[in-house]
Amino acid sequence: MIAADHADVTCDGAAGIRELDRRACLALLATTDRARVALSNQALPVIVPVRYRLDGVQIVIDACTGILTAAASGGHIVCLQADVTDPETSIAWSVAVTGPLRGAEWHADGTVVGVLDTASITGCSVDGPAS
Numbered sequence: 001m002i003a004a005d006h007a008d009v010t011c012d013g014a015a016g017i018r019e020l021d022r023r024a025c026l027a028l029l030a031t032t033d034r035a036r037v038a039l040s041n042q043a044l045p046v047i048v049p050v051r052y053r054l055d056g057v058q059i060v061i062d063a064c065t066g067i068l069t070a071a072a073s074g075g076h077i078v079c080l081q082a083d084v085t086d087p088e089t090s091i092a093w094s095v096a097v098t099g100p101l102r103g104a105e106w107h108a109d110g111t112v113v114g115v116l117d118t119a120s121i122t123g124c125s126v127d128g129p130a131s
Helices: 022-028 066-074
Strands: 017-019 034-041 043-054 058-062 077-085 092-100 102-106 112-117 121-127
Touching: 022 077, 022 092, 022 121, 034 066, 043 077, 066 112, 077 102, 092 112
Parallel strands: none
Antiparallel strands: 017 121, 034 043, 034 077, 043 058, 058 112, 077 092, 092 121, 102 112
16 A cells, blocks of 8 residues: 555655655554664664564564664664555655664564554655645
């Protein structure tokens, strides 16, 4: 689902990029399970591909790498960014959520889960033809 016709969209002039409200952002996040998490590791920026799912208003991240496990254990500030581009229409959306990654929890299959609260959505936009 690409959000090309939301009534809650505001346009950014000629750029064609429109910001979406929180409800639309959550709906978009629910349409994919892949994203990237940006964080700092020893004062250097790192971007890690992840799988995630929405659980209410929380993003549950499968933190299968050591760096994400450490970030979740330490409550480090991270930024999750998910996006999708429709190959047929070239309409694209992007959602960014920034906040502390918390709740490192081991599962039976060996994965670790970190939780990010969607109250901290820092950016959500759609780029494509105006409706």
